[in-house]
Amino acid sequence: MSKVVFSSWTGKIVDNRGLDAEKYAEVENLEFPLQYNGREIEAFMSWNGVVVADGRVNIVDMAYCYLKEVQKLSCGECNVGYAGIKVMTDILERISSGKGGEEDVELLGRLGTGIKENAKCEFCASAVTPILDTIDYYKQEYVKLITSKQAAPKSSYIIRVTAPCMEACPAHQDIPGYMELIRNRRFTEALELIRKTNCLPGVLGRACVAFCEAKCIRSDIDSSIAIRALKRVPADYEMSSQSELKFEKKGNGEKVAVIGAGPAGLAASYNLALMGYKVTIYDEQPSAGGMALVGIPSYRLPKDILKREVDIIKDLGIEFKLNTRVGKDITLEQISGQGFKAIFIATGAHLGRESDIENWKKEYEGLIDGIDFLRNVNLGKKVAPKNRVIIVGGGNAAVDCARTCLRLGCKDVTIVYRRSRGEMPARREEVEEAEREGVKIHFLALPVKVLTEGSKVTGAECIRMELGEPDASGRRRPIPVKGSEFVMETDMIISATGEAPDLSFLTGKEQIKITEQGTIEVEPIKFQTGKAEVFSGGDCVIGPATLSEAIAAGNRAARSIDQYLRTGKVIPSDEDVVENWLCDVALGRERDGKIFASEPRQSPEQLAIPDRLRDFNEVEQCLSFEAAAKETERCLRCYRVMLLAVTSEK
Amino acid sequence: MVKLTIDDKVVEAEEGSTILDVANQAGIYIPTLCSHESLSPVGSCRICAVEIVTNGKSGLTMACTYPVEAGLEVRTGSEKVIEARKLAVELLLAQRPHSARIQELAQKLGIEQPSFALKGRECILCELCVRACHEIVGTDAITFVAQGKDRDTDEASVVHSVEKCIGCDSCAYICPTEAITVEDVGDTRTINTPSGKLEFKLKKCKVCGNYWAPEKQIEYIAKESGTSLEEYDICPNCRD
Numbered sequence: 001m002s003k004v005v006f007s008s009w010t011g012k013i014v015d016n017r018g019l020d021a022e023k024y025a026e027v028e029n030l031e032f033p034l035q036y037n038g039r040e041i042e043a044f045m046s047w048n049g050v051v052v053a054d055g056r057v058n059i060v061d062m063a064y065c066y067l068k069e070v071q072k073l074s075c076g077e078c079n080v081g082y083a084g085i086k087v088m089t090d091i092l093e094r095i096s097s098g099k100g101g102e103e104d105v106e107l108l109g110r111l112g113t114g115i116k117e118n119a120k121c122e123f124c125a126s127a128v129t130p131i132l133d134t135i136d137y138y139k140q141e142y143v144k145l146i147t148s149k150q151a152a153p154k155s156s157y158i159i160r161v162t163a164p165c166m167e168a169c170p171a172h173q174d175i176p177g178y179m180e181l182i183r184n185r186r187f188t189e190a191l192e193l194i195r196k197t198n199c200l201p202g203v204l205g206r207a208c209v210a211f212c213e214a215k216c217i218r219s220d221i222d223s224s225i226a227i228r229a230l231k232r233v234p235a236d237y238e239m240s241s242q243s244e245l246k247f248e249k250k251g252n253g254e255k256v257a258v259i260g261a262g263p264a265g266l267a268a269s270y271n272l273a274l275m276g277y278k279v280t281i282y283d284e285q286p287s288a289g290g291m292a293l294v295g296i297p298s299y300r301l302p303k304d305i306l307k308r309e310v311d312i313i314k315d316l317g318i319e320f321k322l323n324t325r326v327g328k329d330i331t332l333e334q335i336s337g338q339g340f341k342a343i344f345i346a347t348g349a350h351l352g353r354e355s356d357i358e359n360w361k362k363e364y365e366g367l368i369d370g371i372d373f374l375r376n377v378n379l380g381k382k383v384a385p386k387n388r389v390i391i392v393g394g395g396n397a398a399v400d401c402a403r404t405c406l407r408l409g410c411k412d413v414t415i416v417y418r419r420s421r422g423e424m425p426a427r428r429e430e431v432e433e434a435e436r437e438g439v440k441i442h443f444l445a446l447p448v449k450v451l452t453e454g455s456k457v458t459g460a461e462c463i464r465m466e467l468g469e470p471d472a473s474g475r476r477r478p479i480p481v482k483g484s485e486f487v488m489e490t491d492m493i494i495s496a497t498g499e500a501p502d503l504s505f506l507t508g509k510e511q512i513k514i515t516e517q518g519t520i521e522v523e524p525i526k527f528q529t530g531k532a533e534v535f536s537g538g539d540c541v542i543g544p545a546t547l548s549e550a551i552a553a554g555n556r557a558a559r560s561i562d563q564y565l566r567t568g569k570v571i572p573s574d575e576d577v578v579e580n581w582l583c584d585v586a587l588g589r590e591r592d593g594k595i596f597a598s599e600p601r602q603s604p605e606q607l608a609i610p611d612r613l614r615d616f617n618e619v620e621q622c623l624s625f626e627a628a629a630k631e632t633e634r635c636l637r638c639y640r641v642m643l644l645a646v647t648s649e650k
Numbered sequence: 651m652v653k654l655t656i657d658d659k660v661v662e663a664e665e666g667s668t669i670l671d672v673a674n675q676a677g678i679y680i681p682t683l684c685s686h687e688s689l690s691p692v693g694s695c696r697i698c699a700v701e702i703v704t705n706g707k708s709g710l711t712m713a714c715t716y717p718v719e720a721g722l723e724v725r726t727g728s729e730k731v732i733e734a735r736k737l738a739v740e741l742l743l744a745q746r747p748h749s750a751r752i753q754e755l756a757q758k759l760g761i762e763q764p765s766f767a768l769k770g771r772e773c774i775l776c777e778l779c780v781r782a783c784h785e786i787v788g789t790d791a792i793t794f795v796a797q798g799k800d801r802d803t804d805e806a807s808v809v810h811s812v813e814k815c816i817g818c819d820s821c822a823y824i825c826p827t828e829a830i831t832v833e834d835v836g837d838t839r840t841i842n843t844p845s846g847k848l849e850f851k852l853k854k855c856k857v858c859g860n861y862w863a864p865e866k867q868i869e870y871i872a873k874e875s876g877t878s879l880e881e882y883d884i885c886p887n888c889r890d
Contacts, residue, residue, distance in 0.1 A: 114734060120696065185790055
């Protein structure tokens, strides 16, 4: 709840003009704080309305500056949106510089309404909303400038462009931007755009959990855009066309060490190398990729795809020290002593959570941790298939283990999950594909005791569960049903109930703090640890998460490291702060949505089931260029331009 | 077949056909500019706006792209529709006041002058050339440029790729505003586009001596059809 002079946010009008501040009616639906980086927000304008906190900003100047930004994004694929916004911007420029004519306000209204009703996509149609609000509620401000022939006083603004999909993506990739480029078959440029925020397009185009798709506005009409599958198209195109990559590097040459060659470490290294730093990456595995290498089975992410994208990053002049485990083969202190000006720790979360099943003893034959199991298979170690396997857990790792087991030749593979299907954290598509391949899922059951004969696993005693009240995660808490114990016979139990960071390389003397959750403590936004020159990000900071979150952390940490090395300090930029401030704005909500005809989603072809189970061949195929172009036509281009007027810095 | 109403008239139509197809068959005039019978519709000019009621929602849509569905209500002459078409045409007229096609559309809607000025543009971005180049010719030589949120221009444009363009002149043929024109002088074809000139060497017929097609186009046709280049030494007029 906030008290402001005026708000038309989400279409609900609160007008407190002319009232004493203590009599202000409150705005109940303001989804964002009116503070930003310690400064006050004077006014805010975006697709969903106008909020004026106090009377300091000239609304006409603000409208003009806002629409100028909108015009930059107006794509040109529709006459009314593109030409209409141009005319409106011209008119606003005229009025705000004291050269407006009497008929200009009415004309603005006519154009705004016309664009709202008849523009092709979401962008222009929604972008004019706050302008129409200013005409409806601040008309006298326009008239004042027109009659006095005076220019509007100028304010300074912070501008941010985002979209529901972009905001949902931890790396804030310019999704509508590369949708347009793919539609126009400009694959090389699409990839250049993707690489600005994601150095592993082919990897993420296959294995990303796609938070973006969950927030896609298109799903209000039919189904979300196949953003992940579309990202793969230009990546595969580049690979098949073997085009040479050109990167422009800046040279400032200081040495930075990165510990861990997973997505976070690779993203930080990629960005730092492009800025000109000399990067050395340490990793314990024989090749780079971190969880993308050891955690994701190759039927989802073929190893050569990962290798190719790692090689591209390597070609930026990064030194890889593989087979080198920090804490064992080299200490953090020794690295510090080698002239590195900053260190980025991105060691991930590779430790299986200790199983709390009774009688779980590592020495038994047939008991293994999910992450160890996947690592062994992914690194090509011989793993003898068992006839019957139980996998405990309901996340992506559990499903990966199950589908891997089938491919190793296991006959009877069952996932045992303590909640029901709706609560499963694994991606729905993955679960469906696993079931189609023959994986069984036993819901609402929990193995509680390992049964053995000698040192061999023979079964699991399980107990049935029922769902109670929601827990901290918002999902209903599973409660054991008394006396419901039953036995599942099995030759192997894989426990895939979560991973944790292995921080044994920290000695406790480094001024790097460890949180209660067993992760590295960093300052939010900055990614800086208690030791100024040491930064950290990815799973070792937030716990086991996703590829895109790791890449986002790497990108941001690289910016912090660069700032630290240039200035000795890390001060989050306006952009960084707005990024976090924005998290509270519900970007999806819409005033007066347009009508769009339903169009089916284009889905990539999947390998036939018998062909899948023979080996680790990639299951999902690439969308054809035609299907990709067709799919991008479904994109509603929901860019949102946000303009914040903030008080000047003290 | 589905039943829908257009201007209170019940019509039967094949599912999946567009409102424009159905209206044309029913003899109802809807003005168009960017739609073409041989090309897939994109709805870029916004002139064929109609008002529809579907699932309890009403609003404007494009007749050229919207597929008909059972129970759809369409209004082609409501106040909202006329105003939308007028604004769309005014925006085009302001950019290309001398285009015959646009003048004709303006006249039909009773527009004499646009109510605003807009910097003149030759290309109105109707995408007819883009679609012809992709769907008919298959060369993908014309595409939109400068996209994405960090693009460094506020002018949208379509450009010809010098590498991909074969000089076939389909773009000039289909351009409704003469923004793209073609000129054959001697052994050279020049395609004039808003983003610049493209020149092509023309092939001479071994029999009549006339220059009859760009060499690059002939090479493209030979390659696509798997025929030998010699087959194109003689122009179509001189072949038997």
